[in-house]
Amino acid sequence: MKLSKTFDKALWVFHLNSGSCNACDIEIVAAITPRYDAERFGIKLVGSPRHADVLLFTGPVTKKLKERVLRVYEQTPDPKVVMIVGNCGSTTGVYYDSYAVEGPVDTLLPDDAHIIYVNGCPVRPENLINGVKEAWLYLEKLRGDDK
Amino acid sequence: MIDIVLQDIWSPIIFILVGILVSLIAYMFYLMGNPDYKRTKYKGDPFISGNRPPTDLKELHVGGDNVYWGFTKALRKYLDPLVEGHTGIVNDYVYWFVVTLAVVLVFLYIM
Numbered sequence: 001m002k003l004s005k006t007f008d009k010a011l012w013v014f015h016l017n018s019g020s021c022n023a024c025d026i027e028i029v030a031a032i033t034p035r036y037d038a039e040r041f042g043i044k045l046v047g048s049p050r051h052a053d054v055l056l057f058t059g060p061v062t063k064k065l066k067e068r069v070l071r072v073y074e075q076t077p078d079p080k081v082v083m084i085v086g087n088c089g090s091t092t093g094v095y096y097d098s099y100a101v102e103g104p105v106d107t108l109l110p111d112d113a114h115i116i117y118v119n120g121c122p123v124r125p126e127n128l129i130n131g132v133k134e135a136w137l138y139l140e141k142l143r144g145d146d147k
Numbered sequence: 148m149i150d151i152v153l154q155d156i157w158s159p160i161i162f163i164l165v166g167i168l169v170s171l172i173a174y175m176f177y178l179m180g181n182p183d184y185k186r187t188k189y190k191g192d193p194f195i196s197g198n199r200p201p202t203d204l205k206e207l208h209v210g211g212d213n214v215y216w217g218f219t220k221a222l223r224k225y226l227d228p229l230v231e232g233h234t235g236i237v238n239d240y241v242y243w244f245v246v247t248l249a250v251v252l253v254f255l256y257i258m
Contacts, residue, residue, distance in 0.1 A: 016197065048194050068197030074189040078181070 010042030011136050013083070014052035014076065018069050018105060019095075020059025023122035024086040028058070031125035038125075043132050049076040054135045056083045060092040061102045073109055079142040081135040082106075082115045085128065090117050114138055 017025055031038045032045065046052055055076050061069050073082070082105070087093040089105045102108065106115055116138060118131035192200050201207055219226060232243070 050194055065197075067199070071189040071192060071199075072194075072197045074187045075192060075194050078183060 010044065011054060011132065011139075012044060012046045012052050013054045013056050013132065014047075014049045014072070015045050015056045015058070016049075016069065016072050018057050018059050018065050018089070019062035019101065020086065020088065024058040024088075024120075027120075027122045027125055027128060028056070028085065031128045036125040036129060038129050038132065043129075052076050052080070053139055054081050054083055054132065056085055057089050057105045058085045060088045060095050060098075061105055061108055062100050063102050064100075066102045066108060069105065069108060073113070079139060080114070081138045081142070082109060082113055083118060083131055083135050084115060085118045085123050085131070087119055087121045090119065093121065114142060 015025070015028060028045075030036060032043075038044075049055060049072050055073060057069070084090050084105050088095060092098075092101055092104050095101045106113070109115070116131055116135045118127055120127055123131075232239075
């Protein structure tokens with residue numbers, strides 16, 4: 001673990017709402033407000049997956065968004081970590097029997113996707129920041145920087 | 148003198164040498180790339196908010212008349228009378244010129 005010493009590169013996150021009820025999205029916004037201020041660590045939301053290290057999904061994947069989820073996943077450069085934020089993304093939650101839902105995010109992504117699950121309904125900003133930290137550690141491992 | 152220099156520059160030997168040099172530099176850039184890169188279905192697509200990129204080039208084209216769309220829309224109230232005023236008849240333009248000049252002169256006289 002090199003996190004405390006080498007938090008030298010800003011971690012950029014791309015957020016994709018794959019069918020969320022917006023509760024998790026509001027908590028994500030809360031995490032970057034001055035109260036929690038994730039940006040002081042260099043963690044920030046970016047507007048394009050081309051710039052992102054972490055891909056953040058909220059909500060179950062709806063049928064309409066399935067292709068978009070796959071496209072954005074592939075458009076994010078490697079090495080990347082996927083953060084599935086909220087219970088719906090990992091289990092489809094209360095939408096488990098919805099006609100519009102394709103399934104949880106991890107069932108649609110390729111088998112070699114590196115995934116971090118951040119649970120909660122909705123997630124707390126503290127949990128979210130902790131999840132980003134875990135994603136950062138995962139990325140260090142992927143890049144071979146963890147020694 | 149200038150002709151001789153130009154002849155030297157355009158010689159095929161220099162062309163080949165420059166070609167080799169440029170190829171080497173390009174290969175150097177290629178080596179600096181990520182060796183683990185795998186081509187997948189959507190990877191090279193442009194990012195348009197996750198949407199499918201249009202295959203028809205006409206959909207990508209933004210015409211010149213669209214560039215000022217918001218501008219013309221916002222100023223429609225002032226623009227329409229101006230467009231109507233452009234009759235294409237010289238007499239009308241002279242009439243506007245004379246009237247405007249008269250108004251300006253009157254204004255200057257009052258001031």
